Amino acid sequence: MNFKQSKGNYFVDIDGNTILDMNASASGQILGYNHDDLIHARDSELYDRFVTHKVDANTLPPHDFADIIREQVMPSAPKGMQQVHVGGGNTADEANELAMAVAMEQYSKSHNVEMNKLCVVGFNNSHHGNSTATLSVSSTNANSNNLPAFPWPKAEFPQLKYPLSAFEHENKAEEDRCLAGFREIINAQRASGNHVAAVIVEPISSLGNQIATPYFFKQLRRMTADEGISMIVDETKTGMGQSGKNWAHDYWYLSADNTPDFMTFGGKSGLSGFYSTLSHRLNDEAASFSQNVDMVKLLTYGQTWKIIENSSLLDLNKDASSFLKIELNRVAE
Numbered sequence: 001m002n003f004k005q006s007k008g009n010y011f012v013d014i015d016g017n018t019i020l021d022m023n024a025s026a027s028g029q030i031l032g033y034n035h036d037d038l039i040h041a042r043d044s045e046l047y048d049r050f051v052t053h054k055v056d057a058n059t060l061p062p063h064d065f066a067d068i069i070r071e072q073v074m075p076s077a078p079k080g081m082q083q084v085h086v087g088g089g090n091t092a093d094e095a096n097e098l099a100m101a102v103a104m105e106q107y108s109k110s111h112n113v114e115m116n117k118l119c120v121v122g123f124n125n126s127h128h129g130n131s132t133a134t135l136s137v138s139s140t141n142a143n144s145n146n147l148p149a150f151p152w153p154k155a156e157f158p159q160l161k162y163p164l165s166a167f168e169h170e171n172k173a174e175e176d177r178c179l180a181g182f183r184e185i186i187n188a189q190r191a192s193g194n195h196v197a198a199v200i201v202e203p204i205s206s207l208g209n210q211i212a213t214p215y216f217f218k219q220l221r222r223m224t225a226d227e228g229i230s231m232i233v234d235e236t237k238t239g240m241g242q243s244g245k246n247w248a249h250d251y252w253y254l255s256a257d258n259t260p261d262f263m264t265f266g267g268k269s270g271l272s273g274f275y276s277t278l279s280h281r282l283n284d285e286a287a288s289f290s291q292n293v294d295m296v297k298l299l300t301y302g303q304t305w306k307i308i309e310n311s312s313l314l315d316l317n318k319d320a321s322s323f324l325k326i327e328l329n330r331v332a333e
Contacts, residue, residue, distance in 0.1 A: 006033035030240040030268045031304060041303045042296075050295035057289050069289075072302025078247050080259030081275035085282065087266075088290035090297060092236035093129030095266035099274040100133055100198060103230035103262065106280060107197035111228070118197040119150070120232075121185055123157040127206035128234050137200050139207055153189070155182045157205060158212045175216040179223065186227060198230035198261075203238050203248035217252040221260065230280065236266040241308050271301040 005012040009024040009032050024032035031038065041047065049062070057065060073084050085102070087094045104118050122128065122137030129135070135143045136150035143149060158175045161167035186196050201220070204211055224231040238248035245251060247263065254260075261280045266272035271294070 003033065008032040008035070029270055029300070029304065030242070031307060035307065037307050038300060038303055041299075047296060047299055050299070054292055055295050057293050062295075068295075068298070068302075072299055075302075076246060076305040077275050078249070078259065078263050080254075080256050080277060081263060082278050083281065084275050085273050086289040086293050086298065087272035088292040088294065090266055090270050090272050090294075091129065092234070092264070092266045092272070093131040093134050095236055095264040095272040095274055096128045096137075096200065096232070096234055097131055097133045098272075099232045099262040099264050099276075100137070100200065102274075102276075102280070102282060103198035103232060107195065107228070107230065111195065113195050117194050119152040119189065119194060120198045120200060121153055121155055121182070121196050122200050123202075123205070124154045125157045125205040125207045125210055126200075126202050126234075128200060128202075128236075142207060153185045155185055155199070157210060158216055159210070160212065164213070171213065172215065175212060175219070179216065179219050182220070183223065186229070196227075196229055198232055199224055200232040200234055202234045203243070203251070206237060214252045217249070218254060218258070221254060221258055224261075225258070230261040232262040232264065232274075233260045234264050236264055236272075237268070239263075239265050240269050240304070242268075246308075269301060270304070271297045 002012045002014055002016075006021075009021055010018050011021045011024070011033060012018050021032070029035070029038070055062060062068065069084065069086075073086065077084065085098060087098055100120050104115060104120065107113065107118060108115050120133075120137050122139075124139050127138045127142040129138070130147070132147070132149055135147055136152045137154075139154070156178045158171070158178045160171045160174065164171060182199070189196050199220070201217075203217075221231055223229075233247075233249045235247050235249065239246070242248070243251065249260065249263065259277060262274050262276045264272075264274040
């Protein structure tokens with residue numbers, strides 16, 4: 001592969017062939033390969049400061065680190081989430097595990113429960129990562145190598161019938177059934193001396209690309225709030241505008257006082273971490289960033305959002321089509 005010649009959703013191999021790449025964001029960028037605006041942004045004083053060395057933001061942060069976070073990371077924060085925790089890598093595993101760890105620690109302190117008595121509940125059509133913790137909240141069939149995982153319970157995700165308008169009553173009954181099952185898990189854990197500290201859910205499931213209606217997610221949010229359980233939304237695969245909105249859970253149309261407690265980002269965003277509400281503020285001893293946060297990735301994350309907001313999908317598609325047309329003409333010649 002010729003990374004220098006690859007562009008957008010098209011990669012060029014070493015023989016000069018141009019190939020449509022439907023997973024170009026695997027390049028580490030939601031915008032694909034070699035976006036012009038990102039290339040120009042990297043040729044700046046702001047990037048130059050961090051290209052040649054890593055920053056230990058805990059012990060020796062840049063003098064303007066707070067401003068960088070405020071300008072590059074917070075403008076894309078979901079509605080109702082006023083803080084961010086930035087990890088050192090860019091994987092979904094890290095982002096989701098960070099959020100689950102903070103949620104469990106907070107539940108342990110506020111309810112005076114030992115950590116080994118806590119669990120996080122996932123849904124049976126999900127895949128949140130390949131670490132021990134993330135596999136523990138993912139579907140059993142997501143763990144194809146049978147790696148060790150915690151025996152945490154899984155909730156059922158609604159199996160909707162389509163078209164939605166023709167099966168409104170049946171789908172509501174299905175969603176109510178799954179919500180009742182989640183409540184049964186909470187009660188069963190308490191009866192056994194354990195507690196559900198958090199629930200993690202994807203707006204669009206990794207396995208089967210399944211969705212639920214806003215009703216389901218609103219009821220799930222209301223239930224978790226009533227029970228003092230954190231709600232974590234995993235947007236590591238659905239965020240960054242891929243659904244037509246900045247974050248896929250925007251389609252739930254939650255009220256400002258009913259927002260999820262955590263929302264994770266990673267993978268295609270090029271940076272891992274989570275946004276959260278002030279009600280789930282990190283304790284004073286915990287930093288809001290990794291010691292080895294990659295400043296170049298952090299800056300690229302901010303620049304990517306600016307590109308997304310300043311460009312229409314029509315313009316992006318037009319640019320991609322023009323590039324393909326040029327390449328096809330060249331091959332034909």
